[in-house]
Amino acid sequence: MDLLELIDSLEEAIEHSTAVPLTGKSLIDKDDLLDIIEDVRLKLPEELKQAKWVKEERARILHEAQKEAGSIIKTAEDKIISMINEHEITLRAQAQAESIIDRANENAKDIKCGVLQYSNDILAGLETVITDIKSTLNRSVSDVRKSVDDIEDTITIISDNRKELSSSY
Numbered sequence: 001m002d003l004l005e006l007i008d009s010l011e012e013a014i015e016h017s018t019a020v021p022l023t024g025k026s027l028i029d030k031d032d033l034l035d036i037i038e039d040v041r042l043k044l045p046e047e048l049k050q051a052k053w054v055k056e057e058r059a060r061i062l063h064e065a066q067k068e069a070g071s072i073i074k075t076a077e078d079k080i081i082s083m084i085n086e087h088e089i090t091l092r093a094q095a096q097a098e099s100i101i102d103r104a105n106e107n108a109k110d111i112k113c114g115v116l117q118y119s120n121d122i123l124a125g126l127e128t129v130i131t132d133i134k135s136t137l138n139r140s141v142s143d144v145r146k147s148v149d150d151i152e153d154t155i156t157i158i159s160d161n162r163k164e165l166s167s168s169y
Contacts, residue, residue, distance in 0.1 A: 002043065003044070003133075006036055006039050006040045007040070007133055009036050010136055010137075011136060013028065013029070013036065014140060017029075020150070023147075023150045025143070025147045025150055026147070028140070037137070040133060044130075047129070048126075051122050051123060054115075054119045054122050055119060057115070058112075058115035058118075058119055061111050061112075062111065062112055065104075065108040065111050065112075066108065069104035069105065069108055072100050072101070073097075073100075073104070075100075076097035076100050079096075080093045080097055
């Protein structure tokens with residue numbers, strides 16, 4: 001079950017909880033909610049591993065691009081040195097080397113931009129999921145606290161009624 005499905009399960013557990021008459025509150029199975037929250041905790045590291053993989057993959061691609069650019073530059077330099085005695089050929093070689101370097105730099109730049117955009121998209125999605133989980137959990141905690149307060153009020157009323165009844169006989 002992925003993280004979004006776990007959030008849906010949490011929401012479904014809240015929506016299908018038993019209503020407490022006259023209070024507008026619901027009873028929620030604590031164990032079910034805690035199980036879902038535990039599954040969310042277990043799933044989060046998986047999403048974080050994926051983000052780490054994206055980061056490592058970006059670094060690998062950039063390293064390969066730099067290595068390829070270095071290889072292209074080295075090839076161009078070797079070619080220039082072998083043709084240095086001939087003026088016309090030397091000028092063409094220099095132009096070609098610059099063109100190769102420009103293409104290599106442009107390719108590296110394109111790859112870097114793509115990896116950064118992909119990483120940003122993954123992190124934005126992860127941020128949204130975690131924010132949604134936090135909001136859902138905050139609402140759940142608030143509802144549970146309100147239910148506990150209502151139950152405490154009801155217990156107080158019952159206790160007062162029992163005392164009143166006890167004093168009547």
